[in-house]
Amino acid sequence: MTPRSVSRYSEAMSAHKLEGRRVLVTGATSGIGRACAARLYAEGAVVLAAGRRRERLDDLASELGERCLTVELDVRDRDAVESLAKSELGRHIDILVNSAGLALGLDPVQRASVEDWERMIDTNCKGLVYATRAFVPAMVERGRGHVVHIGSVAGTYPYPAGHVYGGTKAFVHQFSQAMKSDFAGTGVRVTCVEPGMVETEFSVVRFEGNEDRAKKVYEGMTPLSGDDIADIVAFAVTRPAHVNLNVVEVMPTAQGFGPFLVQRTPAK
Numbered sequence: 001m002t003p004r005s006v007s008r009y010s011e012a013m014s015a016h017k018l019e020g021r022r023v024l025v026t027g028a029t030s031g032i033g034r035a036c037a038a039r040l041y042a043e044g045a046v047v048l049a050a051g052r053r054r055e056r057l058d059d060l061a062s063e064l065g066e067r068c069l070t071v072e073l074d075v076r077d078r079d080a081v082e083s084l085a086k087s088e089l090g091r092h093i094d095i096l097v098n099s100a101g102l103a104l105g106l107d108p109v110q111r112a113s114v115e116d117w118e119r120m121i122d123t124n125c126k127g128l129v130y131a132t133r134a135f136v137p138a139m140v141e142r143g144r145g146h147v148v149h150i151g152s153v154a155g156t157y158p159y160p161a162g163h164v165y166g167g168t169k170a171f172v173h174q175f176s177q178a179m180k181s182d183f184a185g186t187g188v189r190v191t192c193v194e195p196g197m198v199e200t201e202f203s204v205v206r207f208e209g210n211e212d213r214a215k216k217v218y219e220g221m222t223p224l225s226g227d228d229i230a231d232i233v234a235f236a237v238t239r240p241a242h243v244n245l246n247v248v249e250v251m252p253t254a255q256g257f258g259p260f261l262v263q264r265t266p267a268k
Contacts (some may be wrong), residue, residue: 023067196251
């Protein structure tokens with residue numbers, strides 16, 4: 001190793017620490033959001049966990065410790081998001097993890113619920129936009145910050161009945177890419193993490209609480225976990241300031257290029 005290489009390696013190792021950084025994670029009451037809150041807390045950050053379910057927020061704060069702050073927040077409520085950004089609790093956010101999102105139903109266009117479509121668009125697109133617009137200006141003013149969007153491979157690889165959900169995640173991808181151009185020269189970074197099949201409450205919500213149907217989605221294969229995605233988020237936000245991971249696409253080994261192209265192991 002050259003002296004410069006040794007120095008660079010030492011800097012990279014120290015960059016894994018997030019002491020003194022304030023992180024806002026939306027959708028922090030379950031799944032990927034909860035895992036991200038725990039992982040970034042472990043890196044030393046002060047974590048502001050936002051979600052709609054107070055009892056789960058309390059459980060998370062109790063589990064993590066005093067550096068985990070909580071706030072009840074529905075990202076679809078623009079006024080509430082903007083109020084949080086202006087409050088003492090929501091000021092000085094260094095890292096924003098937009099994890100709030102959901103998929104509803106698996107019916108074809110001709111039978112799908114318009115109400116489900118609206119809820120997905122309101123959460124996955126509008127909620128993400130509200131949070132980004134509310135917290136990014138202060139990052140730009142300070143000359144540093146990082147926005148992480150949790151997208152999906154569904155935004156790239158279409159599948160039957162994935163019409164609106166896939167469309168919302170395609171929006172997240174494009175929005176993130178455009179933000180990268182907007183942020184050039186500002187010191188603010190943006191990363192879009194696009195997972196494949198992750199076993200969380202995601203499928204339970206999609207199938208309206210039908211846990212048996214949700215479990216069948218992952219039968220015969222090993223899906224990703226929320227912790228797998230949180231590791232990627234932690235890696236992205238702890239790179240040296242000149243390094244920006246634009247898009248990270250990650251799938252289980254058993255998954256092909258599409259949400260339902262899976263090599264399953266037959267049951268014995």
